[in-house]
Every structure is written in structure tokens, then in C-alpha cells.
Amino acid sequence: MKKVIEARKDIVFYIKLFPLKIHPAAYEKSKAILCEKSLELLEDAFNKKTLPKPSCQTSAVDETMALAQRLGITGTPASVLPDGRLISGSVDFKILLNMIGN
Secondary structure, eight states: OOHHHOOOTOOOOOOOOOTTTTTTTTTHHHHHHHTTTHHHHHHHHHOOOOOOOSSSOOHHHHHHHHHHHHTTTTTSEEOTTTTSSSEOOOOOOOHHHHHHOO
């Protein structure tokens, strides 16, 4: 995502945290990230650092999990392109830019 944003300033990503059940701490980490509205905590989570406990009550993680189920998303990363195509898994940034188009 970072490389796409560096290459194209007109593209934004809306990140939905979708904790997978195979990662037992992911649900609480997702809530902590959302409560703090922190990209730094998101980076910390990717780097396997300990995160603080959630500081708020939020249903956003549960809502995202329900949305993923409705859309048939079962893994991460998953990307939904502007035209509605669902891309499962990681994609090279040049390929992703090509898929997004102009």
C-alpha cells in the first residue's frame, strides 16, 4: 500500500481490520488499534509488538467480520478495487496499480 500511495497521490486505502481466528490475540489488537485510531499501533502489530488493551468499546471489528463473511472474504490481505473486484492475497504494487488503472 505504501508503494502505491507513493506512486499515486490520488489513491487512498480504507483499512478494515479483519482479525483471523488463527491469530488469537488479533481481535483485541484490532480493537486497540481502532480505539486509538493509530497507524503506529497497526505497524506495531505487523511487527509483532505488544499492544495496549483496547481503551474503548467498539463494534467496528465485529461489523467488519460480518461484512467479510457476507463478501466471502476468508483471509488477509484482501482488497476490493473501485470496480468491485475482490483481490485475495498480496499483490505486487505495480500489478495493483495496473489493476486500479487511471
